[in-house]
Amino acid sequence: MTQKINDLRDRMIVALDVPTVWDAYRIVSTLGDGASFYKIGYRLAFAGGLDLARQLVTEGKKVFLDLKLHDIGNTVTEGVESLTKLGVTFLTVHAYPQTMRGAVEGRGEAALKLLAVTALTSYDDGDLKDAGYGLAVRDLVRLRAQQARSAGVDGIVCSAAETELVRDVIGPDMVIVTPGIRPAGSAVGDQKRTLTPAEAIRAGADHLVVGRPIIRAADPRAAAAAVMDEIAGAA
């Protein structure tokens, strides 16, 4: 997949986990041409982020809508159908077979790429057990990657630590997007399965999602440039 990403900057996706569209715009303008791809999650989506997504697309940025949809198949189908009109590049759904099949139906022939979230990067084996799962993280990620491939989604969200095992399951054509990226020395926060940007790229991740290490940095532009340098050095 990696060879299909024309602009190296597209490999870094900056998570706009901020409360308002104004805050998001401040980051986008601070980063300038140092970032080309932005992720909008719940926080911003519930505060005007869908209009922002449309606007960023018209300004030539790429947008990843991280809504992690999960519902009965018909509802997911209809929700995805609506979202295809925004012009965003990626949309997440949870990697449950019914959910993924519903999403694929809703996407139809649209250009939107669907990403299946396998196991959240804030989970370890103990968290999965607490949530009622009988599988370890790597086994659940493997199973869900297989199911995602069968359902016809376009890519996988997993920790960079699972990139190699996922690539073996999904083959060369699906995209792998990895949150839980932490430059050396940065605060881990609630993430449990982390790698550095260079480690993630070397492991074969296509796109890295980076939020707090950039948006909460004293100098976000310098923090983003440092992540890009690591990506460039490892690519």
Ligand SMILES: O=c1ccn([C@@H]2O[C@H](COP(=O)(O)O)[C@@H](O)[C@H]2O)c(=O)[nH]1
């Ligand atoms: O498994 C997942 C899926 C999504 N995320 C999202 O990525 C960013 C990570 O932000 P950081 O501040 O770099 O931790 C955040 O928006 C999550 O909702 C994830 O972390 N793990």
